[in-house]
Each structure stands twice: as structure tokens, then as C-alpha cells.
Amino acid sequence: MDLNYRTNYKLIKNEIIQLIRNAIDEDLQGYGDITSKYIIPDSSISSAYIICKEKEGAVLCGIDIVKYVLEEINLSISFNKNKNDGDFLKYKEMVCNISGPTKDLLAAERTCLNFLQHLSGVATITSKFSKITSKYNIKIADTRKTKPGLRKIEKYAVFCGGGYNHRFGLFDGILIKDNHIIAAGGIKNAIEKVRPHIPHQLKIEIEVKNLNELKEAINSKADIIMLDNMSPKVMSEAVKKIRKSLPDCIIEASGNVSLETVEEICKTGVDIISCGFITHSAKAIDFSMEFT
Amino acid sequence: MDLNYRTNYKLIKNEIIQLIRNAIDEDLQGYGDITSKYIIPDSSISSAYIICKEKEGAVLCGIDIVKYVLEEINLSISFNKNKNDGDFLKYKEMVCNISGPTKDLLAAERTCLNFLQHLSGVATITSKFSKITSKYNIKIADTRKTKPGLRKIEKYAVFCGGGYNHRFGLFDGILIKDNHIIAAGGIKNAIEKVRPHIPHQLKIEIEVKNLNELKEAINSKADIIMLDNMSPKVMSEAVKKIRKSLPDCIIEASGNVSLETVEEICKTGVDIISCGFITHSAKAIDFSMEFT
């Protein structure tokens, strides 16, 4: 598994290169690294490696971004990765070793680690959910609750952690929520307004909050039904009703999804569970660049 | 307290406007919001308000960014804020109310909330630290361990939570760390190499790991000494030694700083405690846009 999961190397790199440049720029403005400038000789060359310092281990994500950061700082830095994105890392396990001008390694250090610690944080928490849901053959999906500007790489981290990517934005999926329903005057009206006009390649997903709304959604033959914030008991009943009337309908659960609640939700028999926590509240994983 | 904490409104806005545009662009590409397009009439106007849904309350950060996001979507949306950045929010407290074309409010909703939930998360965790350290008249400071591209707004969130901003990047502060010391051949050498060349307006900060290194730092008359990863006992001893020999020296503690450990560190008598957790691992605060 590598960063190149979408289509190809060059495209992905183009997309994140601006992100990388902005991150480097935050650290190196004005006169640049003013500490190293006066201490480290231009001719000094060093080797270093990056290790995971998380006692419980972690799922790696961002190793190719580390490479791009280094390339952006100095093309002559050598880089060898020992692990790939998606790999599980044990405590103190080495993820890559690098060598090049000491000044350049120090200039790149924090930016490399900041990408790694955040993305591996997202991948690691996702993998914890995925370990549970996969036993039930259920997908754990991300949401649009991402950090501003980091959606693409956070969704990649979800993928690396074994998660499933929900729609990218408002433009590539129809999801009728409460405010749409109110505006349209009910679920039935909403679906009837949408059906003749949507891109013919898209299905219609509708969010329901209770069994009354569910009934209307079933009658309107929704293609996908999202059960929002239901108790496990109600959700089980909802799943049964849908399976009976609309056997091809995909069922998604959302709301109040945590490591404590997810297994109970799995037992209701839904197809997909979506969860904002894995992107908006992931704890960073501790990495460190050690010089040899 | 407002976003305009640095110099002035226009500059701050210019700086984050690209961030806002990128965030909007993640959500609205291709044909844009394809759900609302077919359901919500162009003429539909709505009012809505944003509330905090965190049971324990939270410190608000990002309310002016919400305004800019709305302006970016449609200048005609009206916006009134009920709370300012830095204010404490109780559960279900309203932070602003807005009104405008329904389609535009829906197009802006997720982007607004994504900024709010992250920045308020940083401000809230910072305020928890600050409540403890301020009793001891000690500053809780951020680090360079920020999300790529979000450093400036995350450091603003730290400020809103009552924290203190450490150097912005490698360019505006001298901090001699272990790798510099190795490269220079010892603490004394490092400081002597730096002193004649650094910008004359900067002090020299040096990181020490034990009492041996401390001794060398004191002998070299460092302006600021960072005590890194010391036990409270050793740290107390270090503080005493510094106060005795270098009464003007500023003392910073770092490493292993958590809500559990911070009070003990305060008791050692340092001046500043720096902490990566508040920017790299803050849990998001739950906000919601409710239509009326």
C-alpha cells in the first residue's frame, strides 16, 4: 500500500506539493534556520533515521510524504524506507533512514515529523475501529469532518488504517439530510424532487432519525438509507424493515460512534458505519528523527 | 479578544483567506453541492445559528473565520456573533446567528464547523493547562509540533486558550538542541560559535538533558535554558543552580508534559512550560449549525 493509491504517482505528488511547501514555509521564512546557520558547517554530512516512539505501536501513514519533503529541501538527500504506509510499527521500529547535509536534515526534521505524527494518528485510530467492524464484514467510513485543507491526506490515512472513504465532498454524492427534508416538505417530496434531475450515475442516500422517517424513506425507494443517532435497539428494527422491503438498499449508521459503541452498532447488521472521530480527533503518534 | 490579535484585520484575513478557499474547494468541486441544487429553490432564505454541543463546555476559537467563510460563499449572508474568541461556552450556548440563501448556508456549513471544531479544540485543551500553570504564574507555551499548513491559526488558538506563543519557526529564535551540540562538539563550543554571528537582537536558548550539560550551559552563560525530559526532582535542582549562577536566565521545561504531570512541573519553579500535545492531539469540540 502506498500514497499512490488513487491513480498515479505524479498526480498525487502534484496535489500535496503545495501543502508540503506551505508547511516548510511556516518553519523557514526570513533568514531561515538561524540556529544551524552559525553552528553546522556547510560541509557537514549526517545520517539519521526516523523511529516510532509510541509504546503501543502504531499504523504508519505518510512515509512517501517524508520523501517529498526531503526532496523539496534538497534533492541530494538519500532516503530509504523500511516500512510502507499501512504497516504496523512496533515501539522503536525504524521507518526510514536518510543521509545528506546536516543543515538540510535539520531544516526538514520538524516538517517531516509533523506530517507523520498526524497521518499515522488517523491511520492508527482507524485501524482500531476497523479491527472490530471487519469481524462483522462491515466498513468503517470517514466523513467530511476533516481538518481544513487536509481532507485528501486524512482520507488517505483512513484508507491506510483499513477504513473506507465516503464521498469526498458535496459534489460527488447525493445525501439528503434533515435541512433538505424540511426545505422540500418531507422525505417523499425531497426524493421526488431529486430523482429526475440528479446525474444519472448517482444513487440517492437519505438520512432518517426515527422509524416514522424510515417508513417514508422506504416508501420512496431510497437507494441508501442512513440511520442517524438511533439506539442499537431501534437501529436493529430499522435494519430489519429495510432488508425486508428494499433488499438492494445499502444501510449506513452514523452518530455517537466510538470505540466503546461500535461493536454494538455492528451487531445491528448495517453495511457501513461512518465516524467523524477518526479524522477530527485522532491523537498524534510520536516519531523522532535520530542522528547516528 | 479576536482574531485580529497580531496586527490588524486585513493582514490576518489575507493570510487565512487561501486556507479558507482551499477548505471550501475540498467540499465544492465539479458541479458543486449536487444535493441542494435539486431540492432547495434558489429563492429560499433561511436563518440558522451555531451552537456548542460539548457537554462540559469549551473555549471558543474561530468565530471570525466563520464570518470569512460565509463572506467567501456569499457576501450577502448576514452574520452576528454572540461570543468572541477566548470566551467560555456552556453546553448548547449559541455562538452566532446567520441568515441568507438556504443553498449558501448549506454550502458553507461543513467548512465553518470544521474550522470551529478544530480551533476550539486547541483553545479548550490549552485553557485546561493554563488554569493550572497560571496559579504558579508560569506560562504554558506551544511548540512547532503543529498540523502542516495550520501553524498560524493553531498558535492563535493557543493564545485564545490563555497560552503563550513560543517561536513561530526556525527563523525567529535560536534554540540549540542535541544535534547542534553534537555537531559543534559540546555546549560550550556551540554557544561560542553562535554568539558572535547571531542577529544581535536574539538571545541564545540551549537545551540540556542532565546536570552535567546544565553545568556547561551555565558556564557558557546561556540566556535561556530548556530543561528537557528531566524528572521533577532533577528539574528542581537544576532550577536552583540556574537561579543562583544566572539570575537573569529564563528557564523552560519541556518533555512529557500532560494534564497529569504539569502541576508537578510547575512546582519546580520554571518560567515556561512548552507542550506539543495542545496543538498535535487536541480533541475536536462538537458544534452544530441549526436551522430555525
Next chain:
Amino acid sequence: MDLNYRTNYKLIKNEIIQLIRNAIDEDLQGYGDITSKYIIPDSSISSAYIICKEKEGAVLCGIDIVKYVLEEINLSISFNKNKNDGDFLKYKEMVCNISGPTKDLLAAERTCLNFLQHLSGVATITSKFSKITSKYNIKIADTRKTKPGLRKIEKYAVFCGGGYNHRFGLFDGILIKDNHIIAAGGIKNAIEKVRPHIPHQLKIEIEVKNLNELKEAINSKADIIMLDNMSPKVMSEAVKKIRKSLPDCIIEASGNVSLETVEEICKTGVDIISCGFITHSAKAIDFSMEFT
């Protein structure tokens, strides 16, 4: 009908403002409009109007872009539109009148007309197709065969001409074509490979060239079938087979679609006819800015 057909004014404007600036920049580099500079006094004010000079009439598209171009040149130019995008224009009919500094009107003239002539060209040819297909309650759809960089506004022009917008790009619709089928080892394999992995909100469209391929597509329960380059006779047979076995399947015709052939294709009973000609080969509509 106006340019604001997607979501809202500000977003659409942001998207095309760079396009407008590039177009202005092509005309005005170096010392700018060197002819007017020496002839037209700075204080000269003029009124002008834009008229359609197409003898057969045309469908208007781009009138709001004209407004944006003028704003970009000088915010003080007044602009009143007499017609909206999608309106039919008779020969010599006025579409807008404007007034402002003469130099500014002359600087803006060509850029305004270049947008108008191209977009109205696309809308006009689309409306000719649409007039035929709508009699049969069939949609005439665009393709991805657009001018580089102009896809969004060309698809908007198709919409103004009464056409239907197919997927925007490779990212918002699944369409399995011959090369995918070869790579996957047959239609059945292709669909089976795709089904478990695609975003759950998307349907599967597959392109078939003959009745053998069609059979396989039907057996694999494709959601949408595109009949590519079939004779009307074969197409009619194909439509019958699909309606019988897959009543919910959407049928699209493509290939060799012209004003001469389109009615015959309509008679086969397909749902959608897609056509590259309307975007890649539309003849420009003649407009002129007349000073009063």
C-alpha cells in the same frame, strides 16, 4: 436561468474570475492598449450596447461573464442586461447596454465578445439538438470532449441550451469502457471487480458495442448501459432487450450523433443521447459592441 445555476453567485464567480483575468491578460500586457492611450482622452465617457448579429438568431450564454469582465476592468462601468442566459435572441437584438470611460469599454470589448460568441455558440447548437430530443422526452447530454480549461463554462452553456450535463470528469461517475473491459478480462469480470469497491453512492455504467456485449452487461446487472456506435436497428433491439430484463436500467446512446442522425436515434427509445459535437465543434455566434 443565470450563471448562478450551480450553488451560488460568489462561488461561480470565484471559479471563472481567473479565466477572465487570463483572457484580459492575453489582450493587455506590456504598455496595454496603446492605440486608445493616445487617441481617447481619459475623461471621455461612452455608452454602448452589445447586439447579436446572427441572422438566424441564437441562444444567449455568457451575459453574466460580460458583467464580470467589465467589473474586472473598471468597477465604475454601469451594466444593464436586457436578456438572460438561455434566452433566444433575434437578429440585431440587444443583450445589454453599458456605459463608462471610453478607454475601459474599448479595453474590455474583445474579451467580452470572445466569451459571448463561444458560449452562445455552444448553447445554440445544443438547443437545436434539444428541440428534437425533447419531443421524445429524451435528454441530450454533453461529454468530456471540451476545450482545455473551459469545461465548466462549456457545460454551463450546454445547460443554457436545454441540454443535460453528464459527469464532470473521471472523478464523479463510473463508466466502464472498452479498455477497462480488456484489462479486466470481460464485462462480467469488470463489473464484479468494481461493485464491492466503488463509492456506495455511485451506479455502474458500462459501454457495449454489440449485442453480445450487451448480453453480458445485462447478466451482470449493470445500472446504466451505454450503446456505443450502434446502427439504429441494432440499437432498437438492444433497448428492447434491456427494458425486458432490467426495467430500472438507464440507457444512453453515443457515437455518430449529429443533427441529421439524432431523430432516428431518439426513435430507438433510449433515455439519454450524449454528443461531443455540441462542445468541441460549435460555431461561434456573431456579437458586436456598438457605441452610441
Next chain:
Amino acid sequence: MDLNYRTNYKLIKNEIIQLIRNAIDEDLQGYGDITSKYIIPDSSISSAYIICKEKEGAVLCGIDIVKYVLEEINLSISFNKNKNDGDFLKYKEMVCNISGPTKDLLAAERTCLNFLQHLSGVATITSKFSKITSKYNIKIADTRKTKPGLRKIEKYAVFCGGGYNHRFGLFDGILIKDNHIIAAGGIKNAIEKVRPHIPHQLKIEIEVKNLNELKEAINSKADIIMLDNMSPKVMSEAVKKIRKSLPDCIIEASGNVSLETVEEICKTGVDIISCGFITHSAKAIDFSMEFT
């Protein structure tokens, strides 16, 4: 003849690289090519070639842009061109062959073809005019009636088709048109106002609509006279008058220039014929990427 017709490779490439990136971006946003992602294995490698599918043949333009598009997608795609820009292509003639990762070829396919089909369309229609005018040793010139943002590459296509490039924009040529004449109070006044102030390296071109205006232009010693929308008979008379009084004056014909009328215009003896049709209304040439 190649794209590098202006000055050099790197400059031209820099200029169109943004155009290429925008075009790729139209096709590949969000999750990218979602069809190939699930069907084509990452390891699959293909060869393909691009052929001209125009029965009457065509003049090639844009082959180097195809190369740049491929480079932009993946630097490792191999590319060999069999034809150069300006070459005449017979039906089914191959213009280049390429090989590389199948996913990357499919991601690049439409963008490559969209450039080729449009630019070759402009080159081909230009060559039809040029075949006629060159018999009379007359130049067929383009105008500023180009697609927004595509002026440079469309003018390059005109050049490839054997045409002559008129001024690039308002900044590199003086052309006094009707509105300038009105503003200046007559042709004589206009020329007298311009002459002392224009860059000394520029000639003065003036547009005249009839023999009265011509007389004034001749008396004012215009360097270049454009005969606008005159009948062949009047135009012939105008040419004679100019040749007699101003032997060094260059004569340009414009207005109502089509493949039907151009030969008659040639017979009037003008030097240059300018024509908007070749850039604003060129029909696309059909190309196809065939996998082997």
C-alpha cells in the same frame, strides 16, 4: 515545425504548463479516476497509439502538448512521435505511440485528445484558406477572436496551418478602428493625435469602411490600411488608389472572409487577409487513443 516556434522549449512549456494542469484538474479531482482505480491493477502496463480518424485527413497541431500532458501525469511514460506539428495526416495515420502504466494512460487520454482535436481543427481550417491565398502570394492572418485563455496556442495552430499571426493583443500593434475615429473626430485627427506619441517602433494601421474614409487615410499617410467589409469591386478600386498614392502602404482585408469568398478577395490584390473564423469556429478533428 514544432511547438518551439517562438523562442525556445523551456519558455513555451512554462507558458502552457498551467493550461495543461488546469485541463488535467478538470478531469481528475476528489478521488480521481474512480473507474480505473477498481479495475486496472497498479502493475498493469500498456502500449497505445494515437490516430487521426478524420476521413478527409487533417493538419496536425499539438503533438508536443500531448507529450507534456503525459509527463505531467507520469514522467515514466514513454512517448514517440511519428508526426510533427504542421504535417498533413491521412485517415487512420498514427501520430505517436506511447507506453506506460495503464492507469496513467487512461487518466491522460481525454486531456491529450482534447488539445489535439481542437488545435488540429484550427490548423486544418487555416491550411484550407492558406492553400488558396498562397497562390496569390497573400497571407491569411488570424485575429483576436480567440477562445478565452487559449489565444497563444490557437495562434500557434494558425501558424502550423500555414497562416500568419496578426498582433497578439492590444499592446503590440496600433490599429485605429471606427470607435477611435469617432472619439478623435475623424481619421485625420486620429492619426495626428497618435503619430507623435506612439512607440517609435510601431506603424499606424487604420480601418476604413468606404472610399471616402480611404481618401482621408491616404491623405494622412497611414502606414497600413485595413479595408473592412468592402465588396470585391470596391476593394479593388481601393487597392488601386492606395498603390498609386502610398506605394509602401500595407493593405489588409477583413470582414466576411470565408472559404467561399476568399479567392475573390485575393483577386483584389491586397497583402493580407484576416479571418476570425479560423480561430473561433474551427470544427474539431477526430483523434482516438487505441490500446494494443
Next chain:
Amino acid sequence: MDLNYRTNYKLIKNEIIQLIRNAIDEDLQGYGDITSKYIIPDSSISSAYIICKEKEGAVLCGIDIVKYVLEEINLSISFNKNKNDGDFLKYKEMVCNISGPTKDLLAAERTCLNFLQHLSGVATITSKFSKITSKYNIKIADTRKTKPGLRKIEKYAVFCGGGYNHRFGLFDGILIKDNHIIAAGGIKNAIEKVRPHIPHQLKIEIEVKNLNELKEAINSKADIIMLDNMSPKVMSEAVKKIRKSLPDCIIEASGNVSLETVEEICKTGVDIISCGFITHSAKAIDFSMEFT
């Protein structure tokens, strides 16, 4: 005379806004103006004025840019100009007065003055040359020897100082110099190669170094002849020869042009004198922002 000398306000402003933003950004990165932040209250409002501190006086240039800089910092700053670009300023004369938030005036101060001091420097030295050459009815022209990125505003400053703008770049004027002549194999060959191909709206300028080259240039009927680095005596002779054989030919002098030599060059009777010194070596004019 104002900045809007080319075509119009908005265009000029767009062109230099990026320049202004870059200049502001050089001064205000990271945490911004860290001195004022802690001293000046947010609520503090000040008035200030900008005065010329050059004892000999100066020609003003850049006053509208000052306005744009202030707008860029804070739209609410009020600005009134007392002088226009091109005006002569006496010692201590006020050029504008401004008022607004003190922090914002201080943030803008250096950027405003840096534009003013440089552009007024160029305008002032130009006016000294112009005072001499205008007695002889000769134009003093700039060259392409400008500061990187500042060409447009430096040429505007030349214009404000009473100078004449030569071609903007390599793209809007034909100038055949020594290296072209060598490559073409002589002056005659060079001109003959160029004449049939150049844009028909351009004249041909050729640089000659001595009377032999001049002879060839005259024989080839150059439209403009540049006499490069000739002694006044030789130059006088050259002028006579040209006037005799090519009465319509424009004569330009260049090389070794200084305030000491320019009058002697004027006496040779050339039409235009071009001079690099006025843009590449102008001394800055002293301005100061005084708070009241």
C-alpha cells in the same frame, strides 16, 4: 498625471497589487509586527503625513501606490493626497496625510516609503535629463536595464519625470543589435531576413557602431537607426547622412549618456536619447512619515 496613465485604474492596480503584497510580506511574516503588538493599544488611532526630506527637492512618483499599500493593510485608513505623481516637491513639502489605527500605520510605514523613495528617485533623475533634452525637442528614453520585477513601475516613474518609454520588452519592438548582425552575416542580410516575416505593424530598428555600418543600414532602408557609443563628432556626421538619404528615418542615440554628456549629444540633432542610468542607478529620495 496619475498612476492610471496606461489604460485604467483597475488594470494598473491589479498589476501592482501582487508587488505590494510581496513587499508587505517581506516585512510582516510569522507573528507580524512584534514591537507594536505589545506597545500600541488596539484602540489607538493616529494621524500622520508623509513629507519629502530631500533638500534639493524631488519629483514625486508612487503616491497612488502608497494609497494601495494602506488599503491592503486596512481599508479603513483614510488617505488624502496633497500632490500628484509628476509634481515637483520642495524640501519638507507634505505629499499626503493619513489617519487610522496606529498599529496599521506603523505596519504600513516602511513599505509605503520604500516604494516612494525608489520611484521618486527614478522620476527625479529623469526630470534632470528631460530638462536638458526638451530644450532641443529631443526625447529622453528609458531602456530594458531595470530592476528585476520592477520594470513596469520604473518605466512609469520615467514617464512621471518627463521621459519617454522605449519598448517594454523583447516582444513589442524589433531592435537588431551586434549579435543579431553577426548571426545574420551583416546588416543587409539581417534586415532582409527580418523584413518579410515581422509583424506588419512593426518598424525595423538597427544599431550601428560606426559610419561603415551606418552606410549599410542606410542602404538597407532601416526605419530607425540607433547610433551606439559614437563620439559627438561622428554622431553629428551620421545624423547628417541619415537625414539626407532617409528623411523619414528616426534616429536614436545610446551609450555613455550622463548628465555631463547629454547636452552635447542633443546638439547632434538626434530624435531620441536612451539612457540606462535613470532606471538602474537612481539615488533614492528621502521621505518620512511623521506622526502628529
Next chain:
Amino acid sequence: MDLNYRTNYKLIKNEIIQLIRNAIDEDLQGYGDITSKYIIPDSSISSAYIICKEKEGAVLCGIDIVKYVLEEINLSISFNKNKNDGDFLKYKEMVCNISGPTKDLLAAERTCLNFLQHLSGVATITSKFSKITSKYNIKIADTRKTKPGLRKIEKYAVFCGGGYNHRFGLFDGILIKDNHIIAAGGIKNAIEKVRPHIPHQLKIEIEVKNLNELKEAINSKADIIMLDNMSPKVMSEAVKKIRKSLPDCIIEASGNVSLETVEEICKTGVDIISCGFITHSAKAIDFSMEFT
């Protein structure tokens, strides 16, 4: 000494590449170099060298930028430098030789020379000051009085000329000037307001105009004192007072610094002399590209 003086090659290059592109773009818009296009064959290859034509010699600065400009024009141009930035050049000394397509060398010529002539101008005047101040072991420092957008490369030129770089902008140094003092209500108040809030890594510099202000600055224990516009006699007295009361205080002189006055200022015993002239009024150094 080379351009890579800050941290590393890639960073420096990224920073100035946009500057280089803008400079090239000023010269080559529209149809590009229209003179060479018609005279120089595409196949023509030339060698050339750049020499210093300053009779008194000069200090070189910008040689690596020449290389980047050439790379930007055509990667295949070969470039060998004979001198490094900071080297002293004698009259007619060669700084580099280059070879490549003649058209490309001519397209790059002016941009290369414009960088060289300006930066070497700054380095050369700086070295004249430095030769004097270094005898007294005093640093000659630059100011923020730079050309808009060129601050970084001008400060690099100061460094090449043996000068010392003062703060880069308002963001990396505290300097309390007259307007701050007024706003704060006196020097003592200003320093007391600043001290508890500034980044702990920064010293406080204060500007004083006379001995009264000096007294207050000394009492407030300023870290750095700038003596502004004092006569040598007063300055000497000020230095003595400071050395006596604040032995660690750094003393900077500014105001009215010229080659005539600088030695007298040195004799007062200050540590640093800052001077705007070296960046805002440096005379260009004459360079020329000679073809062989």
C-alpha cells in the same frame, strides 16, 4: 561564499525562482523575442561570456542567479562560473562562460545582466563601507530600506560585500522607535510594556535621539541602544555612558551614514553602524555578455 548562504540550495532557489520568472516575463510576453525569431536560425549555437566593465572593479554578487535564469530559459545551456559571489572583479574580468542555442542566450541576456548589475552594485558599495568599519572591528549593517520585493537578495548582496544583516522585517526583532515611545508615554513605559510579553528569545532594542532619552533607556536596562542621528561628539559621550552603566548592552549607530562620515562614527566606539544607502541608492555595476 555562495548564494546558498542561508540554509541550503533548494530553499534559496525556490525563493527566488518566482522573482526570476517575473523578470523573464517582463521581457518575453506575447510572441516573445520577435527580433531573434526571424534572424537567428533555431539550429544556431553560440558561446559567450559575461565580463565586468567597471573601470574601478567591483564585488560580484548574483552569479548563481545567472545560472538559474539560464536554466529557466533552457536547461541545456552550459554554464561555468569563473568567479564566486563576494569575489573582487577587476576591469574586464570574466565572471562566467556559457554556451547554448543562440536564441536562448539572447533571450536570457538582459535578465541575467539586470540581476548582476544591481546586486553587484549593492555588494560593491557595501564593501567600501566594510573596508573602513572593519578596521575598527565594527559591523556595517543594512536596514529595511530595500527595493519592494527584492529585500532577500539585496540583503544577500550586503552579506557578499562584507556587511552584516540586521533584522529581516518587523517580525524578527524588537526595535522601539520614536512613535512607539510617544504611544507608550515615554521610554520607561515602553520598555516595561514590552518586557513581560515579548517572545522570550528576543532582546529589546530602543532608539534614542539625545542624552536625556539615553538616560531613560539606560535606567530601563535596554538590551540594545540605537543612537540615532547624533553628532560624533554626542555619540562618543553616549557610548561612554552606556559602557559604564550597561557593559553588556549592544550599541548601534544610525542616521546620516555615508562614506564621508562613517570613519568618524567608527571612532565613537559603537558596535554596529546601520546604513540605508547601501541598499536604496547603490549605483549599478556595468556587465556585458560578449559572444565569441
